[in-house]
Every structure is written in C-alpha cells, then in structure tokens.
Amino acid sequence: MEKGWEGLPYRPISEFYKNRFGGKVYKIPVSVVDDCPNRRGLKGMQTCVFCDVWGSAANSETVGMGLRQQIEKYHGLIAKKYNAKKFLIYFQAYTNSFEKIETLRTNFEVALSYDFTQGLVVGTRPDCLSPSVMRLWQEFHERSFVAVELGVQSFFDDQLEFMRRGHTGKQSLDAIQKIATATTVDLGIHLMFGQPNETDAQILETARIVNDLPISNVKLHNLHVLKETPLEKIYHDGQFQPIERQAYADRVQMFIENLSPRIYVQRLAAFASRWEELVAPKWTSDKMGTHQFMIDDLRRKGSYQGKCFSASTPSDVEIAARLKSFSVISPSS
Ligand code: SF4
Secondary structure, three states: OOEEOEEOOEEEEHHHHHHHOOOOOOEEOOOOEEEHHHHOOOOHOOOOOOOOOOOOOOOOOHHHOOOHHHHHHHHHHHHHHOOOEEEEEOOOOOOOOOOHHHHHHHHHHHOOOOOEEEEEEEEEEEEEOOOHHHHHHHHHHHOOOEEEEEEEEEEOOOHHHHHHOOOHHHHHHHHHHHHHHHOEEEEEEEEEEEEOOHHHHHHHHHHHHHHHOOOEEEEEEEEEEEEEOHHHHHHHHOOOOOOOHEEEEEEEEHHHOOOOOOOEEOOOOOOOOOOEEEEEOOHOHHHHHHHHHHHHHHHHOOOOOOOOOOOOOHHHHHHHHHOOOHHHHHHOO
C-alpha cells in the first residue's frame, strides 16, 4: 500500500521546503569555483571517474559568468517558466568549501542580497571541511538557511576506489558527525547506485547506515557515463557496464523500503542535463520519463519508503564493524 507523501511512495524534499518556507522553492544552480582537490591532483588524487569537465554542474553555459549574472539569468528563466517566487541559491559545481573563507563569505552575501533568496545550498566533499568553513555555514544558517549536500556516493571502499573519490567511507561518516556537531545546518548526502560488483546486501546496509545518521535527506543517482570522463574510457574498454533501468529501479525499491520515513528524498535517479554528453545508458537522458518510471515501479510493487524499516540505534562501533564485514572486491578497472 502506498504511504502517500503528496501522493508519492516516498517522502519528497518538497514537503520539507513547504514546511520551512511556506511554499514551493526552486534551486538556482551556480558555479563559482572551478577546482577541487581531485582535479588539482592533491595527494595523488585523480578526477572522479564520472565527473565531466564542468565539475558536475547543471549549467555549463554559466562558465565565465559572474555570480550576479548567473543568479539573475536563471532567476528570470525559472520565475517566468514556473511563476516561481522563492529560490535557494545552489553552489553546486566542483567543491564549494575549497576556497578562501573571505571569497565564500562574499559569494554568500551576494546570494542573500536578493529578496527572492530563501537560503543557500552548498555542495562539497567529505574530506574538505575546516572548522572555519563550518563556522561560516553556521553563521549564515543563523541569519538565513544553509543546506549542505555532501558527496558521499558510497560507504564501501571498493566502490569509492573504483570512482576514484579519494576518500573513504569512514571519512564520510566522520564528516557527517563533524558537521552535525559543529553546526545545525540542514545536511543531506548524495549516493550512487549501479557500481560494479554492487550487491543487494550493500544496498540494504547503505539504508541501515543512512537511517542512523544525523542527516535530513538523501539524493540518489545512477552511475552513468558522460563524454570526456575517465569512465568513458573504462566503458569503451569494456570494463564497466551501466546498470539497466529496471535493475536500477530494483535497487531504488530496496533502498527506499528500508529507508526511515523521517528522511526526505531529493531525487530517485540521475539525469544527464547535457544529453548530448551522455554516452550510456540512454535511459538516463529522459529526466521526467526516468523519474516517473521509478515512481510507477514502486507503486506497481506496492512499495513505499519505510515499508521494511525498523528502528534501531547501532553504535558507531557496530556500524564500523558492519562496514568492515564487507570484503573489498577489486573493481574491474
Ligand atoms: S565530482 Fe567533485 S570532487 Fe570529483 S572530480 Fe568532480 S568536482 Fe572534483
């Protein structure tokens, strides 16, 4: 039986926004940094396998535009298209804590200077957190609203190695605890399914780990292949096969059914915003079709968020032991 949050089989983030802001809010994605520790090759790091030259930004055409120009351009477009009134400015591309504090502060001030801005959303990585960055987030959260989106992607080190993330699952767990201790910002994580050698047990364990974390939301992606990414070569060499749509929907079902109903869901699948850059799988180019397919699939199976959830509160030691119990399988690349 469908649980029914706004008629959906999962708890959508829009419910949180409605409660917090009194109505629908739209995100304006902006690019203000053009670097990250991986791309810079710090400590031998490499570009993440899935990351394109735009640093995973939604709007590549903003490259070279100032922050005000970007905000005003996309505010105009979105406001006109959806009659939108309320916006969050989403510092999305690359790593938005990998910058001087004063520069970050100036950017936040610019973003909040517009009447329509309800708050800020900051995308970053688990290993790029300094006390001063967290103090800055907290300062702006007390003035307005700050949501942090952490690119966790996986808690399993074999998968993180395949993706060349340059951080471990343990670093993500530590980062989440650090942010939750030092701040009261709204905290969400990004997860990617469709990894090589991924097992059902890992999906279940991911849901169990997430349930016990001090986060408010998750964003789900399928691992897809974009042009001019390291994964494109791995794919053409025959060492990576993207997950099929139904297999991915089965993963989503398993995760969602075991996810606590307290956690909001931002997204069920990735989509290629620059579809001409998509190499594979083709199904991920159809944003609305994919989104609807995931929802229809959950409904068809009588599935909904939390259907198999049971509350438990394992200790940090138990979580660490459970993660360790997964043997590390060498990725195929
Ligand atoms: S996904 Fe983020 S951390 Fe990885 S290479 Fe791209 S911008 Fe850098």
